[in-house]
Amino acid sequence: MKILFISPRFSGGIGGHAKRVADKLNEYGYEVKLMKTTHIPIKKLKNPSFAAFSSLRAIIQNEKFDIVHAFNFPSAFAMKYTKAKKKVLSIHGIYSDQVQSLHSNVTAKAVSSNELKVLKWADKLTTDSKAVKESYKKKLGIDLEFLYAPLDTKKFEKIKDVSKKENQIAFIGRDSYEKGIDILKNIESRLNGNVVYCTDLDWENTMSILKSSSVLVVPSRMESIPQVIKEAFYLKIPVIATNVGGIPELITNEENGLLVEPENSTQLIETINNLLSDKDKARKIGQAGYNFVIKNLTWEVLLPKYTNFYENLLKEN
Incomplete structure (x- = not known):
């Protein structure tokens, strides 16, 4: 089967997911x-220029594919013009909501008014979050196929053993509004630990820092399903995250992680400091996270679902 993947980048977030799926x-x-x-x-x-340049490239290329799979809204334009039997678009998060929070009202209205039209260019829509699936059904009346983004556990063989740093708090993600990095920075002086911000490091160095930490904090204002939570689970690092988007699909509060309300600084401070002081609870939560990811989110579990998805898509009229 011949497939073309299209993404604004192939690292981090949905782009990193696309690269991992392509490799597998x-x-x-x-x-x-x-x-x-x-x-x-x-x-x-960035996004408008990518949409324009990639669309032009799709128009002039002569190569034909069985399936073209675009990742995120800006890639849909190149998907539309690619010569392929079937077209797939993956959405991680409600794109119009993301634009509204980050850009002007004029831009948000333009995206929102055209969102359904663009989504209909695809033969199949997918998402890695049940929350996103339900939101699009309610908002636009469209169906998305749910496919978890797998964790490639073999990659962790590259991560060397590291010494634990006492009460080290890890933040991993973009330095952006939706990730809530400003929220963590504003409360940093009131935390009983040292925060390490991993915003622009390669994956191996980032995982080494995570492995040496006492806790991962995900203070996001909006999310689909962060890959870094799965990575922390695998490394048995307890996670404190906001109760937004698809995060509650991974974390059951007080079992395999701790959930706090978004932008509630007081609750976040208390939750972080309490966990740092309760090593037994941290260990139990870390182990529960590991058990969850091994049972549900590895390639061994999810590869058949991906291959079946592509094979069945080609069989559809």
Whole structure:
């Protein structure tokens, strides 16, 4: 099977997910290519320039594919013009809501008014979050297929043993509003530990820092399902995260993690400090997270669901 993946980038977030899926499918015997397209490196021009440049590339390329799989809204435009039997678009989060929180009302209205039209270009829509699936059904009356983003546990063989840093708090994610990094920075002086911010490190260094930490804090204002929570689970690092998006699909409060309300600084401070002082609770939560990810989220569990998805899609009329 010949598949083209399209994404604004193939690292971090949904782009990193796309790269991991492509690598695994290639190992399995599929032929998966990545469309890598430049963009204008200015915040408000990144996505529009990527959509334009990738669409032009799709129009002029002669290569044909069994399936073109686009990841996130800006990739849909190139997907539309790619020559393929079937077209797939994956959405991690409610795109119009994300735009509304980060851009002007004019931009948000333009995206919102065209969102349904663009989504209908795909033969199949997917998401990694039940919350996103339910939101799109309620908001636009459309159905998305739910596929968890798997964790490749073999990659962790590269992570060396590290010494634990007493009361080290890890933040891993973009330095952006939706990730809530400002919330954590504002309460840092009231925490009984040292915060390490991993915003622009390679994956191996980031995982080494996470492995040496006492807790991972995810203070996001909006999310789909953060891959870093699964990574912390695998490393048996307890997670404190906000009760937003798809996070509660991973974390059962007080069992395999701790949930706090978004932008509630007082609750976040108390939860972090209490966990740092309760090593036995931290250990039990870390072990429960590991058990959850091994049972539900590895490639061994999820690869058949991905291959069945692509095979069945090609069989549809």
